[in-house]
Amino acid sequence: MKDETPVEVWQRITDAGIRVLRIPTPFQVGRVNTYLLEGEPLTLVDSGPNSGKALDELEHQLESLGHRIEDLELVIITHQHIDHLGLVDIVAKRSGAEVAALDLLAPFVENFGDDAERDDEEAAALMHRHGISEEVVRALRQVTGSFRAWGSKARVTRPLRDGEVLELGNRRLEVQHRPGHSPSDTVFWDEERRILLAADHLIKHISSNPLISRPLDGSAERTQALVAYLESLKRTRELPAEIVLSGHGEPITDHVTLIDKRFAMHQRRAEKLYELILEGPRTGHELAQALWGDVAVTQAFLTLSEVIGHVDLLVNAGHVREVDDGDVIRYEATSERSADELGDLIPGGNPTAAAARPGPQ
Numbered sequence: 001m002k003d004e005t006p007v008e009v010w011q012r013i014t015d016a017g018i019r020v021l022r023i024p025t026p027f028q029v030g031r032v033n034t035y036l037l038e039g040e041p042l043t044l045v046d047s048g049p050n051s052g053k054a055l056d057e058l059e060h061q062l063e064s065l066g067h068r069i070e071d072l073e074l075v076i077i078t079h080q081h082i083d084h085l086g087l088v089d090i091v092a093k094r095s096g097a098e099v100a101a102l103d104l105l106a107p108f109v110e111n112f113g114d115d116a117e118r119d120d121e122e123a124a125a126l127m128h129r130h131g132i133s134e135e136v137v138r139a140l141r142q143v144t145g146s147f148r149a150w151g152s153k154a155r156v157t158r159p160l161r162d163g164e165v166l167e168l169g170n171r172r173l174e175v176q177h178r179p180g181h182s183p184s185d186t187v188f189w190d191e192e193r194r195i196l197l198a199a200d201h202l203i204k205h206i207s208s209n210p211l212i213s214r215p216l217d218g219s220a221e222r223t224q225a226l227v228a229y230l231e232s233l234k235r236t237r238e239l240p241a242e243i244v245l246s247g248h249g250e251p252i253t254d255h256v257t258l259i260d261k262r263f264a265m266h267q268r269r270a271e272k273l274y275e276l277i278l279e280g281p282r283t284g285h286e287l288a289q290a291l292w293g294d295v296a297v298t299q300a301f302l303t304l305s306e307v308i309g310h311v312d313l314l315v316n317a318g319h320v321r322e323v324d325d326g327d328v329i330r331y332e333a334t335s336e337r338s339a340d341e342l343g344d345l346i347p348g349g350n351p352t353a354a355a356a357r358p359g360p361q
């Protein structure tokens, strides 16, 4: 509840048999939260990246709670990112635990390295098309290549369907697919306790990146990651959750307010990009540089994902079009209208704005 102190919130989480284990990662995001669900089956939600240091910490933190890796009976994977799934294979092999993940995600996890290579190739092609130089693309590919070691293949023994209810002893978790941050983001809803395990779908201190990823069904078409994300956020906004547990950072006790802030931020960012496009046609990379300077080079794929996601909103609403010169894509405005004349850019309408509008009495 909104007026609970952090200590009270943590007490409720503990009373629900949920313990957080904060596992170190080599990434900028810092530690990843994995969650131990006590009771039967003893369940771990996410595992941390594949490193000796992460494994040590996982062991020690489990030990301090009176458990061993060998005691785990089920490991749930929330999504395809390596800071969350890297240790799954080791944990599952040591414990004999079942591994559960969304059915759409299972082939990705089972073929981890192979698919990642294709991801890189398509990411490189996308970066070229949006004006990132060969040199930067090559440097980034080396970084992603070295990151790959933090992930791992694992066998998914319990594929989950969107909407299915996982019965874990006295705990019922509804599986809800929430694509956007990644195509496989899955949240787990405990309706009885009003607790949502949300992983990276919603994070208190940072907005979740709508990273461009290859579609899980193998289709060649690029999905609109931010559009998917905003649609997913709307569904999460409807849940009467009292506590949202994230993949990084602290628990969220007022998810509706946080989601509304995210909608406002994405609207503003799209407007800002529109202003830049209005000055003259620009590539995605030029837009990223205008917004983030050097970060657009060191984090070229991440910032390009942000730009493309927001420009998708503008293109879908008819304010911007893509101009392809056969080499790179540039964005240009379709009219002279100003940024404050664009109106609501949230797909299907911003639910906050709808609530604020005076309705029929």
Ligand SMILES: [Zn+2]
Residues within 6 Å of the ligand: 079, 081, 181, 182, 200
């Ligand atoms: Zn993630």
